Amino acid sequence: MTLKIPVVRDILAANERLAEDNRRIFRQAGLFVINLMSGPGAGKTSLLERTIDALRQEIRMGVIEGDIQSSYDAERIGQKGVQVVQLNTGGSCHLDGNMIKSSLDALDLGNLDLLMVENVGNLVCPAEFNLGEDMKAMILSVAEGDDKPLKYPLMFQESRVLLINKIDLLPYVECDVGKMRERALQLNADLEIFEVSCRTGEGLDSWADWLRQRVSDRKAELDGAKT
């Protein structure tokens, strides 16, 4: 006899539960956590290096590096003298809550203020999987073109911050930053947008200031909860 069985279950619920576990751990440690996403080569690792240089005197930072293969990025970040752990997804196109959870043992969370997770280079899949982060930030480089918001809407919808990178290349590429901004804001009016160049350093001060504020807000929350 054929049975029809109603289920109505969220396919990603298992990941959501793990992400919530991670979120609780991060909150307890008073950490601010960002999930950094972009297509391959947009400048995630370069942005991390620049961010570490800008904030290392005042903020204790750690990095989780997600890549399909290799430990190249973790070695780059490790040279900066911050805590870093490399995650290899072994073919998977995104990080998920479980991978993050399994990497936390390798980090001394009590000695961190800011944890930055570099997701696998991919403009599609990472947007669908929460990791327990406070916010998602995405990088789009001008070399990728101003049409990307139209093609990868979910990532723009999910992100709190958009960093438009490689603005030093603007004279050489067909990219209308005004259009890029407009298209991104049509998808998500709350996006905070920074135009930067990780090569020249242009625009990175505003990004660092913004991030510094988020970290100090988190500390204030934690102190408020203690008193």
Add this chain to the structure above:
Amino acid sequence: MHEMSIAQSILDIIFQESQNHKVSRVLSVSLKLGELSAVQSESLRFCFELLSKGTLAEGAKLDIERVQVTCQCQECGSKFTVQELVFTCPSCNSPKIDMLSGRELSVESFEGE
């Protein structure tokens, strides 16, 4: 591209529910996929077929319902379907809107024996 992990999660749900309902063979699975979810139907079918081989869901048909992206304006309250990915209210132009549907990724039901 992450259809493989989505297909595995679907199977996990199906295996669990089959056990609960004493189903030994799954014939079809009904899914809801929002238009904004980054999942491609054809790729999901392919991954599901691959992963379900040798399990009680082998050969099961996937019935996929795609759900349009709809929103409600926080300012004027009007409800609308999002056209061409413009997330502003067509009535009053406000960008302050809540998404009502379009992100679905769920197993709705399945048929088995």
